[in-house]
Amino acid sequence: MSKTTEQVRQSLAKRYRAEKRFRAFGIASIAFGLLALLLLFTDIIGKGHTAFFEHYIQMEVTFDADTLGIDDATNQDQLNFANYDGVIRNALRERFPQVQSRGQKRELYSLISTGAGYPLRDMLASHPALLGQTRTLWLLADDDVDQYFKADRQGREDSRLTPEQKAWLTSLDDNGQVKKEFNASFFTSGDSREPELAGIWGAVCGSFFTMLVTLLLSFPIGVAAAIYLEEFAPRNRFTDFIEVNINNLAAVPSIIFGLLGLAIFIGLFGMPRSVPLVGGIVLTLMTLPTIIISSRAAIKAVPPSIREAAMGLGASPMQVVLHHVMPLAMPGMLTGAIIGMAQALGETAPLLMIGMVAFIVDVPAGPVDPATVLPVQIYLWADSPEQSFVALTSAAIMVLLAFLIAMNTLAVFLRKRLERRW
Amino acid sequence: MDTGNLLLLVVVMVAVAYYMGRQRSMALARPLGGIRHLHSLPFYYAMRAALWCAIPALVVLGLWLVFDDSFIRTLVIGGLPADQLPASESARGLLLNQINNVASGALPVDSVSPAVAAAAERLGHLRQISTMALAVAVIVVGMLGAAWGWLKISPQLRARQQVERVLQVLFMLCALIAILTTVGILMSVLFESIRFFGKISPVDFLFGLKWSPQIALRADQVASEGFFGAIPLFVGTLLISAIALIVAVPVGLMSAIYLAEYAHPKLRAFAKPALEVLAGVPTVVYGFFAALTVAPFIRNLGESMGLDVASESALAAGLVMGVMIIPFVSSLADDVITAVPQSLRDGSLGLGATQSETIKKVIIPAALPGIMGGILLAASRAIGETMIVVMAAGLSANLTVNPLEAVTTVTVQIVTLLTGDQEFDSAKTLAAFALGLMLFLTTLALNVLALRIVKKYREEYE
Numbered sequence: 001m002s003k004t005t006e007q008v009r010q011s012l013a014k015r016y017r018a019e020k021r022f023r024a025f026g027i028a029s030i031a032f033g034l035l036a037l038l039l040l041f042t043d044i045i046g047k048g049h050t051a052f053f054e055h056y057i058q059m060e061v062t063f064d065a066d067t068l069g070i071d072d073a074t075n076q077d078q079l080n081f082a083n084y085d086g087v088i089r090n091a092l093r094e095r096f097p098q099v100q101s102r103g104q105k106r107e108l109y110s111l112i113s114t115g116a117g118y119p120l121r122d123m124l125a126s127h128p129a130l131l132g133q134t135r136t137l138w139l140l141a142d143d144d145v146d147q148y149f150k151a152d153r154q155g156r157e158d159s160r161l162t163p164e165q166k167a168w169l170t171s172l173d174d175n176g177q178v179k180k181e182f183n184a185s186f187f188t189s190g191d192s193r194e195p196e197l198a199g200i201w202g203a204v205c206g207s208f209f210t211m212l213v214t215l216l217l218s219f220p221i222g223v224a225a226a227i228y229l230e231e232f233a234p235r236n237r238f239t240d241f242i243e244v245n246i247n248n249l250a251a252v253p254s255i256i257f258g259l260l261g262l263a264i265f266i267g268l269f270g271m272p273r274s275v276p277l278v279g280g281i282v283l284t285l286m287t288l289p290t291i292i293i294s295s296r297a298a299i300k301a302v303p304p305s306i307r308e309a310a311m312g313l314g315a316s317p318m319q320v321v322l323h324h325v326m327p328l329a330m331p332g333m334l335t336g337a338i339i340g341m342a343q344a345l346g347e348t349a350p351l352l353m354i355g356m357v358a359f360i361v362d363v364p365a366g367p368v369d370p371a372t373v374l375p376v377q378i379y380l381w382a383d384s385p386e387q388s389f390v391a392l393t394s395a396a397i398m399v400l401l402a403f404l405i406a407m408n409t410l411a412v413f414l415r416k417r418l419e420r421r422w
Numbered sequence: 423m424d425t426g427n428l429l430l431l432v433v434v435m436v437a438v439a440y441y442m443g444r445q446r447s448m449a450l451a452r453p454l455g456g457i458r459h460l461h462s463l464p465f466y467y468a469m470r471a472a473l474w475c476a477i478p479a480l481v482v483l484g485l486w487l488v489f490d491d492s493f494i495r496t497l498v499i500g501g502l503p504a505d506q507l508p509a510s511e512s513a514r515g516l517l518l519n520q521i522n523n524v525a526s527g528a529l530p531v532d533s534v535s536p537a538v539a540a541a542a543e544r545l546g547h548l549r550q551i552s553t554m555a556l557a558v559a560v561i562v563v564g565m566l567g568a569a570w571g572w573l574k575i576s577p578q579l580r581a582r583q584q585v586e587r588v589l590q591v592l593f594m595l596c597a598l599i600a601i602l603t604t605v606g607i608l609m610s611v612l613f614e615s616i617r618f619f620g621k622i623s624p625v626d627f628l629f630g631l632k633w634s635p636q637i638a639l640r641a642d643q644v645a646s647e648g649f650f651g652a653i654p655l656f657v658g659t660l661l662i663s664a665i666a667l668i669v670a671v672p673v674g675l676m677s678a679i680y681l682a683e684y685a686h687p688k689l690r691a692f693a694k695p696a697l698e699v700l701a702g703v704p705t706v707v708y709g710f711f712a713a714l715t716v717a718p719f720i721r722n723l724g725e726s727m728g729l730d731v732a733s734e735s736a737l738a739a740g741l742v743m744g745v746m747i748i749p750f751v752s753s754l755a756d757d758v759i760t761a762v763p764q765s766l767r768d769g770s771l772g773l774g775a776t777q778s779e780t781i782k783k784v785i786i787p788a789a790l791p792g793i794m795g796g797i798l799l800a801a802s803r804a805i806g807e808t809m810i811v812v813m814a815a816g817l818s819a820n821l822t823v824n825p826l827e828a829v830t831t832v833t834v835q836i837v838t839l840l841t842g843d844q845e846f847d848s849a850k851t852l853a854a855f856a857l858g859l860m861l862f863l864t865t866l867a868l869n870v871l872a873l874r875i876v877k878k879y880r881e882e883y884e
Contacts, residue, residue: 022778026680228593251869253806263610318586346704349808
C-alpha cells in the first residue's frame with residue numbers, strides 16, 4: 001500500500017465526520033426556521049384564543065322609569081339619554097345588599113362593562129312596554145372580570161380585582177349567574193377604549209376599502225405596464241431605465257412610500273388624512289412592481305408560436321396581445337396580483353405615515369371615510385397598556401393571518417389549476 | 423354633484439357613446455353590403471367614439487380637481503380686506519384654516535371677525551359654484567367629444583389603427599408610473615430635506631452624536647434647542663441589522679444548501695414553502711411577537727444569568743428581524759445554488775471529494791456572487807424594516823453597540839416624528855424627511871449593487 005493511500009485512508013474518518021457535521025448543521029438550520037414559525041403561530045394562538053369568548057353576568061334588571069329618567073319609551077331622544085347605568089347599578093345593589101360604603105359600591109359597579117347599557121336601550125326601543133317591568137338579563141362583564149374568569153388559579157390570585165370583588169364574583173359564579181359566550185361583538189363592532197367592547201369590524205371594512213382601491217388601480221396599471229414592456233417597448237436605454245426603476249422600487253422600504261404619500265398626496269394635492277383612498281393609492285405604488293414583474297413573467301411564458309399563428313392569420317400586434325397573449329397569461333397575472341394584494345393587506349408602516357393610525361370608533365362606509373386597517377389596528381392594540389388587549393391583538397392577528405392564508409391558498413390553487421405548461 | 427356621481431355619469435356617457443358608435447358604423451355598413459366593407463370592425467368605431475368621450479372628460483375632471491382648491495384659496499384670500507391680510511405665509515395658512523372651519527360648520531360664525539365670516543361664506547359659495555361648473559364642464563366636454571367621435575365615423579376611417587395607438591400610449595403611460603414613483607419619492611424626501619438642512623447644518627446632522635429632536639415650547643426651557651445628530655440612529659440601525667444578519671445568513675444559507683443538495687424531494691416540497699411563509703407573515707405580527715414574547719424572555723434569561731437587559735433590547739428586535747429575513751437569504755441562495763451547472767458537481771465528486779467538500783470548495787465559490795447579492799438584499803430589507811423596531815426597539819437615542827441595551831433606529835424615528843400632529847414645516851417633521859432621504863439612498867445603493875451582482879452572475883451561467 002502506497003503512502004498516499006495510507007494518508008487518504010487515515011483522513012477519511014475525519015472527512016466523513018465533517019460531512020456529517022455539515023449535514024447536521026443544515027438540518028438544524030431548517031429546524032430552526034420551522035421551529036420559529038411554529039413558535040410564532042402557537043404563541044399567537046395561545047394568547048389569542050381566549051378573546052373569542054367573553055363573560056356575562058346575570059342580573060335582575062328593573063326598567064324603572066324614575067331611575068332611567070324617562071316617561072315615554074317610544075321617544076327616541078329620551079331613550080338616547082336615559083340613565084341605563086343607574087338601572088344596572090340598582091340591580092347590582094339589590095343582588096349585594098350588604099355593600100354600603102361609597103368605595104365598595106364603586107368596586108361593585110365596575111364589575112359590569114360600561115357598555116352594558118346599550119343592549120338595554122335597544123330592548124327598550126323595540127319593546128316600550130318593558131318600562132317599569134323587571135327582567136332577568138345577561139349583562140356584559142368588565143374586561144378585568146372577564147380576565148379573572150379566564151385565568152387559571154395563579155392568574156386569579158394575581159388579578160387586579162380586590163378581595164371583595166373576587167368574593168362577589170365567586171358568589172355569582174356559584175349561583176350560576178356567570179356564563180361564557182362567543183364574542184360576536186369582536187367581529188361586528190368598531191374600535192373602543194374598553195377591551196370588552198372593542199371589535200375589528202371597523203378595521204376590516206377599512207382594509208376592504210383600501211384593498212379595493214389598491215386592486216382597482218394596481219391590477220390594470222400593472223398589467224398594462226407589463227404588456228407595454230414585454231410586447232411593445234423598443235429595446236433602448238429608456239426602456240432599460242424603466243426596468244431598473246421597477247426592480248429598485250420592489251426593494252425600496254415600505255415606509256418610504258408612506259413619506260411619498262404624506263408629502264405628495266396629502267401635502268401637495270391636499271387629499272384628506274386617514275382615508276382608505278389615499279392608503280390604497282400609496283399601497284398601489286408599493287405593490288405595482290410586484291404585479292408588473294409577475295405579469296411580465298406570465299407574458300413571457302406564452303410561447304411565440306401562439307403569437308406567430310395569430311399574426312399569420314392577419315391579427316395586428318395589439319390584437320395578438322389582447323385576444324391571445326393576455327387571456328393565456330391571465331392566470332399567472334392573477335396569481336401575481338393576489339400575492340401583491342396579500343403583501344399590501346399586511347402592510348402597516350406606510351399607512352402610519354398618512355394618518356391611518358387615528359382612534360376611529362365609527363365603521364367606515366366608503367373609501368373617503370376616516371378609517372384604519374387591520375394591521376394598524378393590531379399595532380394600536382399592541383400599544384395599549386391594558387392586559388385584555390393582548391388577547392384581542394392576538395385574535396386580530398389570527399383573523400389577519402386567516403385572510404392572508406386564504407389569499408395565498410387561492411394563488412397556489414390558481415397556479416396549479418389554471419396555469420398551462422407549454 | 424360630488425365626484426363619485428360625476429365619475430359614474432362619465433361611465434354612463436362612455437357606454438352611450440360606445441353604443442351609438444357601434445350602431446352608426448353598422449348603419450353605414452348596411453347599404454354597402456355588410457361590415458366587411460368597413461375599414462375596421464364595428465368594435466373599433468365604437469371604441470373610438472367611447473375614447474373621444476372618456477379621455478377629454480377625464481382630463482378636464484382631473485385637472486379641475488388638482489387646481490380648484492388652490493384657485494379658490496387665492497380668490498378667498500384676495501377677497502379679504504387689505505388690512506386683514508396677514509403678511510407671512512404661515513399666518514395666512516392659519517387664517518385659511520379658520521375660514522375653512524367656519525365654512526364647514528366646525529367653528530360657530532359668531533366666534534370670528536366679520537371679515538372672516540364673510541370670507542367663509544364666499545368660500546362656501548365658490549365651492550358650490552366650482553362643483554356645479556365642474557359637472558357642467560365635464561358633461562359638455564364629454565358630449566362634444568362623443569359627438570365628434572360619432573360624426574367622424576365613415577367606412578374609410580382607420581379606426582383600428584387610431585384606437586390601437588391610443589391604447590399603446592396608455593400602456594406606455596402605465597409603465598412610466600414606475601419612473602414617476604421614483605421621481606416622486608426623490609422629490610418628496612429631497613425638497614423637505616433641503617429645507618431641513620437650511621435649519622440644521624448637514625455636518626451636524628451626519629456627524630452629530632446627540633439626537634433629541636425636542637422643540638422648545640418656551641424660549642427659556644432647559645435643553646430648549648433640539649439636537650439632530652443622527653449618528654446614534656445610524657449605529658442603532660446597523661446594530662439591529664447586524665444581529666438580524668448574524669441570525670439570517672447562516673440559517674438561510676445552510677437551509678438553502680441542505681434543501682438544494684441533500685434533501686429528499688418530499689422534504690424539499692414541504693420545507694421550502696414553509697420557510698417562505700416566514701416572509702409572508704406581516705411585520706406587525708413579528709413586532710407583536712418580539713415585543714410581547716421574545717423581549718420578556720430575553721430579559722428574564724439575562725436576569726437569571728445576572729445580566730442587566732433592557733426591556734426593549736436590540737437583541738430581541740434583531741433576533742426576530744433575523745427570523746423574518748431568513749427566506750430572503752434562503753430563496754435567493756437556493757436559486758443560485760441550483761443554477762450552478764451539474765458538471766461542476768460531477769467533476770468534483772469524480773475526483774473523490776465528499777458532498778460537503780464539493781459544496782464548500784466548488785459550489786459556494788461558484789455561487790458566491792449570487793449569494794452576496796441575496797445577502798445585500800436582505801441587509802437592505804433589514805435596514806428599512808419598520809414595524810418590528812417600532813414595536814420592539816427603544817425610542818430614545820442611545821449611542822451603544824451593546825445588544826442588551828435599548829437603541830433606536832432611523833425608521834423608528836421617522837414614525838415617531840411623523841405620527842403626531844405637528845405642523846408641517848417644523849424642524850422635527852422635516853428631520854423625518856432627511857432621515858427618509860438617508861434611508862432611501864442607503865437602500866437604493868444596496869439594491870443597485872445587489873441587482874447588478876445577481877444579474878452579472880446569471881449571465882455567467884446562462
